[in-house]
Amino acid sequence: METLARRTMTLAAFAGLATRPARAAMEFRICLDTPPYHFRNITLRRFVALIDQRLPGRFHFRVFESGQLYNDRDAIKGLLSADMEMAVPTIFQVARFVPDANITSLPMFYGLSPDVLYPVLDRTVIPLVAQSIERKLAVHVLKPALDLGYAHVSATNRSLTSSASVRGLKVRVPGGAGNVMRMRSQGAFPVVIPWSESPLALSQGNIDGIATTYETLQSGALWDVGIRYGYEEGAVFVQYVPMLRRDLWETFDNPTRDVFSESWLTAMIDGRALAIERQLAAKIAAVSHGVQIVEATSEQRSAERERLGELQKELAERFSIAPNVLVRTQASIDNLIS
Numbered sequence: 495m496e497t498l499a500r501r502t503m504t505l506a507a508f509a510g511l512a513t514r515p516a517r518a519a520m521e522f523r524i525c526l527d528t529p530p531y532h533f534r535n536i537t538l539r540r541f542v543a544l545i546d547q548r549l550p551g552r553f554h555f556r557v558f559e560s561g562q563l564y565n566d567r568d569a570i571k572g573l574l575s576a577d578m579e580m581a582v583p584t585i586f587q588v589a590r591f592v593p594d595a596n597i598t599s600l601p602m603f604y605g606l607s608p609d610v611l612y613p614v615l616d617r618t619v620i621p622l623v624a625q626s627i628e629r630k631l632a633v634h635v636l637k638p639a640l641d642l643g644y645a646h647v648s649a650t651n652r653s654l655t656s657s658a659s660v661r662g663l664k665v666r667v668p669g670g671a672g673n674v675m676r677m678r679s680q681g682a683f684p685v686v687i688p689w690s691e692s693p694l695a696l697s698q699g700n701i702d703g704i705a706t707t708y709e710t711l712q713s714g715a716l717w718d719v720g721i722r723y724g725y726e727e728g729a730v731f732v733q734y735v736p737m738l739r740r741d742l743w744e745t746f747d748n749p750t751r752d753v754f755s756e757s758w759l760t761a762m763i764d765g766r767a768l769a770i771e772r773q774l775a776a777k778i779a780a781v782s783h784g785v786q787i788v789e790a791t792s793e794q795r796s797a798e799r800e801r802l803g804e805l806q807k808e809l810a811e812r813f814s815i816a817p818n819v820l821v822r823t824q825a826s827i828d829n830l831i832s
Contacts, residue, residue: 519554523578525569527561527689532713533772534582534734535559537640537765544757549750565688567669570737574632579742582734584642585623586669589813594626596813597820598731599672601802602827605728605795610830615639615733618826622819627737634743636758639733641766642707643773646726648716648785649703650696654725655788657798663702666692673705673730675809676802693719707732708776709769717783724780724787727795 524542528534535557542555564572569581570591589595597619603611616638624635645668647660654660661681667673669686677684685701689710695701697719704716711721736758743751781787790798810820 519551522553522555522580523563524555524557524580524582525563525572525578526557526559526582527565527569528559529713530559533709533765533768534640534642536768537761538582540764541757541761544760545753548753548757552750561690565690567688570631573737573739576739576741580736580738582640582736584668585639585733585735586673588623588627588735589671590669592623592627592630593814594623594816594819595735596672596809597623597815597823598733599676600809600815600820601676601799601806602824603730604676604799604802605790605792606731606799606827606831607728610827611731613830614823614826615731619819619823620733620735622822623735626816626819627735628740631737632740633737634740636736636738636755638759638762639735640762641769642732642734643709643769644726644728645705645707645730645732646724647703647705647729648711648721648724650699650720650722651702652723653786653788654723656725656790656794657727657729659725660703664700665703665705666695666701667705668732671813672809675805675812676729677705679802679805689714692716696720705729707773708780709772712776712779715783717780717785721780721785724785725790726787727790727798 522542524538526535526538538557542553542557545553546555558578563578566583566587569578569583570587572578573581585595585598589599598615620637620639624637627633627635647654647665649660649663652659652663657680660677662683664683664685665677666687667677667684668689674684674686687695692701692704693714693716696704696716704711704721746754777787
């Protein structure tokens with residue numbers, strides 16, 4: 495009887511285990527304001543797929559695209575309000591909350607080539623700025639940053655042959671106080687409006703041009719709303735900064751954190767390659783649609799960087815960029831171009 499009772503209890507225990515509900519997958523919402531075919535979106539879908547492969551059933555990922563939840567400008571507020579678990583805004587939007595993120599808008603970055611940019615950004619700038627972000631905001635930053643690419647100026651009614659060609663033009667810029675000040679120093683009238691409003695503003699003549707990447711220009715088919723000229727100067731290099739809510743990150747054990755970090759690194763590397771491919775294809779598409787593009791010479795880029803450099807101290811102080819961030823970044827650039 496004792497043996498039978500023990501067996502009965504054992505079976506009951508196993509029955510209890512069998513009927514115990516599995517742990518529900520954690521909802522994980524990601525907010526993007528770009529359309530599904532944009533390479534940022536492709537990269538984020540690749541990122542969550544990699545996590546799903548290694549942690550099956552742990553998360554229920556939902557990628558909200560085309561600004562379904564928030565646009566880039568408001569994504570950080572949405573993240574801090576727990577309306578999402580992850581946001582990937584441009585560094586210009588981060589700069590609205592964290593002054594050190596303005597560093598890439600300073601003149602020292604104007605016209606730099608990729609062989610200088612990547613070591614500076616990956617080894618110096620993003621690690622330093624990530625520390626500043628995490629001190630100021632309740633987030634965890636994944637590293638390195640994801641590229642969008644070089645932003646250039648395009649215009650509707652004026653041929654652009656130098657940085658001075660923008661004088662007197664109303665040019666939409668993607669945010670970032672440094673971008674605004676740079677355009678003003680070149681004689682333009684910078685206008686900060688959401689990307690979604692830019693095509694209509696161009697078609698109605700409310701703005702004369704736009705500072706953006708080739709991919710973004712193509713995604714809006716801006717040649718259909720009047721863009722006819724472009725000046726490829728590499729004025730600024732745009733990156734996206736991936737961040738998760740800190741309260742969520744702190745619930746992850748170390749193996750889960752490793753999966754997120756490693757999955758991001760893999761997806762980011764693929765994303766950067768795709769960004770380069772897409773930007774080149776978008777430039778070719780722009781030319782095929784009649785956009786006349788003038789490429790700045792290395793001499794023109796160096797001369798404009800030197801001219802703008804006279805404003806750098808004033809800009810850095812106005813933006814309240816930490817001295818150690820400024821000094822270490824400038825030294826990193828100088829070591830590579832000297």
